[in-house]
Amino acid sequence: MPNYNGVWSLSTQYQYAADWPQPPPIGFRVSGEATGVGSVSNVITVVNLSSSGAVADFGDLNAAQSRAAALSSTTRGIIGGGLGANGSTKTDTIQYFTIGTSGSGSDFGNLSVGRTYITATSNITRGIFAGGNAASDGASKDVMDYITIASAGNATDFGNLSAVSERSTSTSSTTRMIIGGGYRSSAAINIMEYVTIGSTGNVTDFGDLTAARQNLDAVSSNTRSVFAGGTSSNVIDYVTTASTGNAADFGDLTTNSRFFADCSMSTKITGFFFSRDNVDGEKITIASTGNAADSFSDLADSDFIQVAETAGLTGLHGGLA
Numbered sequence: 001m002p003n004y005n006g007v008w009s010l011s012t013q014y015q016y017a018a019d020w021p022q023p024p025p026i027g028f029r030v031s032g033e034a035t036g037v038g039s040v041s042n043v044i045t046v047v048n049l050s051s052s053g054a055v056a057d058f059g060d061l062n063a064a065q066s067r068a069a070a071l072s073s074t075t076r077g078i079i080g081g082g083l084g085a086n087g088s089t090k091t092d093t094i095q096y097f098t099i100g101t102s103g104s105g106s107d108f109g110n111l112s113v114g115r116t117y118i119t120a121t122s123n124i125t126r127g128i129f130a131g132g133n134a135a136s137d138g139a140s141k142d143v144m145d146y147i148t149i150a151s152a153g154n155a156t157d158f159g160n161l162s163a164v165s166e167r168s169t170s171t172s173s174t175t176r177m178i179i180g181g182g183y184r185s186s187a188a189i190n191i192m193e194y195v196t197i198g199s200t201g202n203v204t205d206f207g208d209l210t211a212a213r214q215n216l217d218a219v220s221s222n223t224r225s226v227f228a229g230g231t232s233s234n235v236i237d238y239v240t241t242a243s244t245g246n247a248a249d250f251g252d253l254t255t256n257s258r259f260f261a262d263c264s265m266s267t268k269i270t271g272f273f274f275s276r277d278n279v280d281g282e283k284i285t286i287a288s289t290g291n292a293a294d295s296f297s298d299l300a301d302s303d304f305i306q307v308a309e310t311a312g313l314t315g316l317h318g319g320l321a
Contacts, residue, residue, distance in 0.1 A: 039087060040064040040065065040083060040086070041064055042061040042062075042064035043057065043061075046102075047281075058102050058103075059103045059104050059105070060104050061095050061097075061105035063085055063105075065083065065084065065093065065095070066083045067082040067083050069118040069120035071149075072099065073122065073124050074099070076096050076149055077098075078120075078122075078127055080093070080095070080108075080118070081093075081114065081115050082116050082118065090115055090116045090134065091116075092115075093111075094108040094109050094110060095108055107152070108152045109152055109153045109155065110154045111129060111154075112143060113134050113141060113143050115132030115133055115141055115166075116133050117131075117132050117167045117183075118130070119131060119132075119168045119170040122149060122172065123172060123175065124149075126148055126149065127147050128146045128158055128170075128177055128197060129144065129145050130144045130161060131143070131144075131168050139164065140166045142161040143160065144159050145158050159203065161193060162193055162202070163185075166183050167183040168180060168181050168182030168214075168216075172225075173222045173223065173242065175196060175242075176196060177195050178194045178218075179192065179193050179194070179203065180209055180218060180227050181214060189214075190209040191209075192208060192239070193205060193206055194206045206239070206244050206245075209237055210249055211233065216229050219284075220286065223240060223242065224240060224287065226286055227247065228284075229253050234253040234255060235253075236253060236292065238250045250290075251284070251292065253291075253292045281294070
């Protein structure tokens with residue numbers, strides 16, 4: 001890299017962009033149910049997604065939440081819905097924290113309906129929450145609502161899923177959100193549906209997963225969405241986000257896994273899954289196919305505050321670039 005002083009032209013900045021120092025790739029595992037304790041956690045844990053896998057305490061949410069959904073921009077992490085601090089009341093609370101600054105979470109606003117087993121995803125400006133089990137009657141919902149990530153406030157109605165559902169997962173490109181799998185009418189489903197993030201309206205059918213399952217998870221680059229695991233499942237399958245059609249086989253997780261915290265990085269095109277069944281985490285290369293590998297095989301249970309049914313996010317996820 002040349003040792004230039006003064007003002008650089010835009011073309012020179014692009015030419016040597018790869019030489020500029022980059023922030024460390026980090027992911028966050030947020031809140032959850034403290035295992036063996038029976039209480040809800042408010043802990044935010046940060047994980048260095050480089051080869052070191054270093055784990056550290058980041059801060060605490062303003063209030064504990066479990067079975068919630070998480071999303072992010074490059075600068076702000078958001079968590080919404082789930083169970084409140086008493087572990088039984090379904091909440092409509094949305095909280096946020098600043099990704100580049102260790103510290104506590106702050107109140108953001110409220111969902112249109114308090115619910116748990118909810119899913120969420122985002123592009124760089126807008127986050128969408130979908131489905132869930134509602135506080136009012138304990139039934140699954142077809143509700144979708146959205147927020148503008150940079151502006152605190154209550155969620156606004158977006159549209160509806162094709163039917164009431166919960167325990168689904170979702171992922172996104174910069175323009176499209178895909179919701180996959182979940183639980184409807186007392187059974188796991190293989191349905192995938194999508195919306196255009198920048199608009200509002202009801203979902204459109206996308207296609208089917210290779211296997212019906214609930215409590216699964218998903219990661220993405222800006223071109224490919226990958227769905228993994230679920231109750232009693234190690235299946236990984238994928239779709240091209242910009243098109244529609246049924247999912248294709250990707251490979252397998254190292255173990256049957258469910259209730260994930262996940263994150264994916266557009267800079268590395270790598271997806272990470274941290275589940276209640278594999279604390280070391282698993283990783284895949286999103287652009288290829290193949291079985292998952294342990295992310296950080298030297299992690300011990302003590303590296304994480306032991307929580308289940310947690311949420312995950314990163315400021316470098318695939319839907320941003």
